Amino acid sequence: MKIILTGDRPTGKLHLGHYVGSLRERVKLQDSGNFDEIFIMIADAQALTDHAGTPAKVRENILNVALDYLSVGLDPKKATIFIQSQIPELFELTAYYMNIVTVSRLERNPTVKNEIAQKGFETSIPAGFLCYPVSQAADITAFDANVVPVGEDQAPMLEQTREIVRKMNDLYGENLLVEPEIYLPGSKVCGRLPGIDGKAKMSKTLGNCIYLSDDTATVAAKVKEMYTDPQHLKVSDPGHLEGNAVFTYLDAFCEDTATLDEMKEHYQRGGLGDVKVKNYLKEILENTLTPIRSRRAEYENRPEDVMKILKDGTDKARAKAAEVLSRVKHAMKINYFG
Secondary structure: OOEEEEEEOOOOOOEHHHHHHHHHHHHHHHHHOOOOEEEEEEOHHHHOOOOOOOHHHHHHHHHHHHHHHHHHOOOOOOOEEEEHHHOHHHHHHHHHHHOOOOHHHHHHOHHHHHHHHHHOOOOOOOHHHHOHHHHHHHHHHOOOOOEEEOOHHHHHHHHHHHHHHHHHHHHHOOOOOOOOEEEOOOOHHHOOOOOOOOOOOOOOOOOOOOEOOOOHHHHHHHHHOOOOOOOOOOOOOOOOOOOOHHHHHHHHHOOOHHHHHHHHHHHHHOOOOHHHHHHHHHHHHHHHHHHHHHHHHHHHOOHHHHHHHHHHHHHHHHHHHHHHHHHHHHHHOOOOOO
16 A cells, blocks of 8 residues: 655644645645555644644644645545644654664754754753654554655654664564655755745745735735845846746746746846746746635635544544554553453
8 A cells, every 4th residue: 555644733824835845746646546545644743842832823723734735725535634633642652662762863863953953942952852753753654654755854854764663663573564765856946945035944933935825915025025136236137046036936836937948048148127027926826826815715714614624534544543553552562451
């Protein structure tokens, strides 16, 4: 069987970076017919590892993330959307896995090291945050997932999951857990979309995002502010594409490659102004976002239906996780009463 596990932390509404980096690809995978199961997790427990003081905000964002999922075309008839914290089996698996992972190995994980530095934890690292790779291993293995779509920056996390799987299989049985494979986006430009300010990462904290739920006027205003080429002072000046956020976004969203190639050549030789290029991008983003906004509006008027989708998905996901946990406890010989 081919089973996918993927998801997002509910720390706010999702933006174009999420869409290009994962959501668009998830819809393609969902509609491909190549997978037996697709589990999509709203990772609220992981969000609490560094938002423990604001659980109400995490709760509110669960609905926002679910609305974003449904608005981009994720279909609950084809993919199981569930809430992580409502599946206690995941936390029991995490506890067992923590016994076979050392603190030094967690501290060496490049993704964890980078995020610790970004968040400024220094020596005040929450234990839950440090153990995030172990929790992620539980999330993946609880569903027998053998395909995990992630960005390259998350590859060290998946490698740690693979290490845990191998160790558990060595200790308790060769075929106990399924070892997952990484699935990377097909296009380099899809790896990470920069912020509208040209900074490498689109981030809620930096305030440089275009959200999937932004209206037409908001998107237009953000595109107008977008970073281009600081040396392109006059229309007649030759322009540079490298580091130019507008052209990076066009690479990600423009399907008319012939027109885009011609525009790039014109911009580089001079004679093409930033306003014209931004207007073209604005038009393309509107074409992308209009159907997304329309679907979101439909679901926003039916919040009880959205919660039912989450409840049904969570029930289904928990049943699968319970099967895997039972298998693990049997292999570990700790199923004392069963």
